[in-house]
Amino acid sequence: MNAVSAWLTPQTAATAAFVMVIGLTILGALIAVGARNIFHNVLGLCVSLFGVSGIFLFLNSPFVALMEILIYIGAICIAICFAIMLSEPLYLPPPPRNKVKVLGAAIGAGGIFVFLGLLLKKTQWTAAPERSADWSVTTIGHYLLTNYALIFELVSLLLLVAMLGAIVTARGGRGKP
Amino acid sequence: MLLFNQLQTYLYLALVLFVIGLYGVLARRSLIAILISVELILNAASINFMAFNRFLAPHPAVGQVIALFIMAVAAAEAAIALSIIVAVYRKMKSINVEHATELRG
Numbered sequence: 001m002n003a004v005s006a007w008l009t010p011q012t013a014a015t016a017a018f019v020m021v022i023g024l025t026i027l028g029a030l031i032a033v034g035a036r037n038i039f040h041n042v043l044g045l046c047v048s049l050f051g052v053s054g055i056f057l058f059l060n061s062p063f064v065a066l067m068e069i070l071i072y073i074g075a076i077c078i079a080i081c082f083a084i085m086l087s088e089p090l091y092l093p094p095p096p097r098n099k100v101k102v103l104g105a106a107i108g109a110g111g112i113f114v115f116l117g118l119l120l121k122k123t124q125w126t127a128a129p130e131r132s133a134d135w136s137v138t139t140i141g142h143y144l145l146t147n148y149a150l151i152f153e154l155v156s157l158l159l160l161v162a163m164l165g166a167i168v169t170a171r172g173g174r175g176k177p
Numbered sequence: 178m179l180l181f182n183q184l185q186t187y188l189y190l191a192l193v194l195f196v197i198g199l200y201g202v203l204a205r206r207s208l209i210a211i212l213i214s215v216e217l218i219l220n221a222a223s224i225n226f227m228a229f230n231r232f233l234a235p236h237p238a239v240g241q242v243i244a245l246f247i248m249a250v251a252a253a254e255a256a257i258a259l260s261i262i263v264a265v266y267r268k269m270k271s272i273n274v275e276h277a278t279e280l281r282g
Contacts, residue, residue, distance in 0.1 A: 011179060015179060018181040025190065026190075026197075030197065033197050038207060038209055042213065048194075048217065052223070056224075056244075058181050059227045059228060060231055060237070061244075063241065064244050067245060071249075071251075071252055072220075072248065072251070075252060079255055079256065079259055080209060082259070083209060083259040083263060087262060087266040087272050088207075094207075095206070095273065105200050105203030105204035108203055109196045109199045109200035110196075112199060113192065113196040116196075120185065120189065125232070128234060132235065133237075134237065134238070140241050140242060140245075143238045143242050148242055151246060155246055155249045162252075163256060165256075165257055166259070167260070169263075
């Protein structure tokens with residue numbers, strides 16, 4: 001009993017949860033890229049995004065974590081599911097893999113992995129000398145409507161234009177079938 | 178030092194996610210699979226912003242605001258990309274990028 005309580009500190013529990021969240025993220029990403037069935041890809045993306053929102057919780061931002069679930073899983077994944085339903089039927093066999101293309105992609109991605117990994121290992125980061133400890137959602141709202149008001153408006157304009165563009169592109173001309 | 182209190186952990190995780198997404202963009206041929214891989218890359222960027230925000234930035238609201246902007250732009254990008262995919266499928270009866278060669282000279 002004593003040994004268990006010595007081992008089960010809040011730190012170990014938090015670390016275990018963190019490792020689980022990282023595993024979820026990477027496993028989901030591997031499914032999202034590696035599976036042959038396109039529907040399994042979307043489910044893998046959902047798992048990976050759940051993991052990412054857990055990572056945002058560990059980074060002290062429950063608001064962004066919630067938004068991640070709401071926007072990515074609730075909107076984007078569902079939209080992708082609709083696109084799958086409206087495009088190629090799932091019962092068709094996928095085309096065979098192109099060995100040269102897969103190998104080239106693996107070499108290219110691996111090269112960038114090694115380069116960025118070495119860069120990360122070498123770099124020394126220095127924190128800002130004076131750091132505020134204000135993590136509240138209220139402050140994010142203040143920032144959105146004062147310092148970042150222009151970008152906020154631009155993003156809303158971008159979303160409007162994207163919505164109109166999506167409707168026009170997917171609908172086709174009036175005369176066409 | 179705890180694993181989740183180090184900046185390096187998050188940066189390496191974002192690197193792994195980015196490389197997986199990059200591999201997907203290069204290797205996959207279905208347009209929807211490419212879009213899914215692009216979402217993974219955007220998530221890696223958001224993790225980076227949030228990690229720098231947590232450990233280095235002078236004010237912790239800035240990185241969260243940027244992560245929210247990334248999400249909004251990703252939503253716009255997904256809407257446009259999916260409508261293009263539906264239009265391409267209607268025209269070519271396929272969403273394989275190797276079949277979409279009408280503009281080839």
